[in-house]
Amino acid sequence: MAKGLGNAEIARSLYLSHGSVKAHISSALAKLGLENRTQLAIAAHTAGIAGARPSAPPPK
Numbered sequence: 001m002a003k004g005l006g007n008a009e010i011a012r013s014l015y016l017s018h019g020s021v022k023a024h025i026s027s028a029l030a031k032l033g034l035e036n037r038t039q040l041a042i043a044a045h046t047a048g049i050a051g052a053r054p055s056a057p058p059p060k
Contacts, residue, residue: 003051007021007022007025025037025040028040
């Protein structure tokens with residue numbers, strides 16, 4: 001998300017459904033009291049976690 005990817009692109013890269021990505025982003029926004037993805041990306045950058053990626057299986 002911090003790279004400007006949309007939900008569908010994030011879902012493909014992390015092998016998740018579009019709905020799962022949307023739910024996780026919505027949850028993060030609510031828990032942090034933020035209103036939009038831009039604020040979430042700034043918060044991630046400030047916390048030093050922007051661009052961090054969990055382990056995922058290699059692409060086929």
